[in-house]
Amino acid sequence: MCDQTFLVNVFGSCDKCFKQRALRPVFKKSQQLNYCSICAEIMATDGLHESETLAALRSEAEGLKGKLEEERAKLHDVELHQVAERVEALGQFVMKTRRTLKGHGNKVLCMDWCRDKRRIVSSSQDGKVIVWDSFTTNKEHAVTMPCTWVMACAYAPSGCAIACGGLDNKCSVYPLTFDKNENMAAKKRSVAMHTNYLSACSFTNSDMQILTASGDGTCALWDVESGQLLQSFHGHGADVLCLDLAPSETGNTFVSGGCDKKAMVWDMRSGQCVQAFETHESDINSVRYYPSGDAFASGSDDATCRLYDLRADREVAIYSKESIIFGASSVDFSLSGRLLFAGYNDYTINVWDVLKGARASILFGHENRVSTLRVSPDGTAFCSGSWDHTLRVWA
Amino acid sequence: MSATNNVAQARKLVEQLRIEAGIERIKVSKASSELMSYCEQHARSDPLLVGVPASENPFKDKKPWRAEGAVSLRSP
DSSP, X not given: OOOOOSOSOEEEEXXXXXOEEEEEEEEETTEEEEEEHHHHHHHHHHHHHXXXXXXXXXXXXXXXXXXXXXXXHHTOOSOHHXXXXXXXXXXXXXXXXXXXXXXXXXXXXXXXXXXXXXXXXXXXXXXXXXXXXXXXXXXXXXXXXXXXXXXXXXXXXXSSEEEEESTTSEEEEEEOOXXXXXXXXXXXXXXEEOSSOEEXXXXXXXXXXXXXXXXXXXXXXXXXXXXXXXXXXXXXXXXXXEEEEOOGGGOSEEEEEXXXXXXXXXXXXXXXXXXXXXXXXXXXEEEEEOTTSSEEEEEETTSOEEEEETTTTEEEEEEOOTTOOSOXXXXXXOTTSSEEEEEETXXXXXXXXXXXXXXXXXXXXXXXXXXXXXXXXXXXXXXXXXXXXXXXXXX | OHHHHHHHHHHHHHXXXXXXXXSOOOOHHHHHHHHHHHXXXXXXXXXXXXXXXXXXXXXXXXXXXXXXXXXXXXXX
């Protein structure tokens, strides 16, 4: 494009210094301005300086990434499944659906167990949140949210409240009451406010704080009583889809997974990302800590589940099969960490031997995608929720 | 100005990578054997792994579950 001509002697007020000078046209963000020759030269060299800094930073970033890979590779002396060869093979599994919870009018999107190992809260696309007694399959509470697609729900540690949210961009807490005269919806308290949908929520060790993940790309920690934002976590380059808190013994961290294919481990107090893993080839739908807190598993739309060890700072196992081509939506460990249960979009649940990397069992029963899966707090059973409107308890 | 934003973003990325590059790591062999020993230590108390008799697992009981003093939530 050679139509820039400095031969036209426009004389006037410089757009930058406002002095009366001979002007030349300059382009800033495709907008034409008229600068005097001095200001034009300053601008040209400024731009150069900035792009030099940018280039320098970018090459330093690339260098650091390379160094990270090198450091991680140095410690990659063996594969987990090789070390696990000496472990006894798993026996045969007989796991069946023991309870079917029917009552939702549309896709079940999320569920959580109460610490009493018996009650379950589940949320659905139709806006309903239901609390069930999983032993009897009775519904104990039901509330209708003002929005559809309630993508996240969680039980408070005390068992006295539940939290939920979704397309309303909020996380709301409902105290649970057995008083038939009380309207559950009336006592609702809005705690978290995001600028996009709520994808996951979890109480911390007490009823007083909630951790949320959102389609706005951030996670946040909130005080339930005041609704105040205590800490926010920025770093994901796209929607955050899931989170899990580290088991209490291992301190104040949590892991999150997102549409940017990254799993990130955060320090809750500083808001800092302490480790990041980017080996998945698609959205990470679910993350769950290994019971010891030293590792975590992830389930992704790339049809694999992976295990990342936090102390080795790398992926140590992939759970996949050529025949599995649908995304894994939800994962959880059995109590000892030996088994990984994963729900898939092909309606099945695969049970993986975490150490040996092989599939131990495949469970059929749901008539649509499995969207959510959690092992009960005492490990006696696990519950799965599906787009087929039901939840199933397996043992 | 978008150029300044790019520089700020790039700086943040470099700082983040510096933090991540600086953490202490252990060998995969050591990490793996620790994961394994956790599994082995807890295997016996993992109901889904070893299985528990039907009498001890409330979900496996085929009879409708009844507790003493269970309150029916349906109105009388």
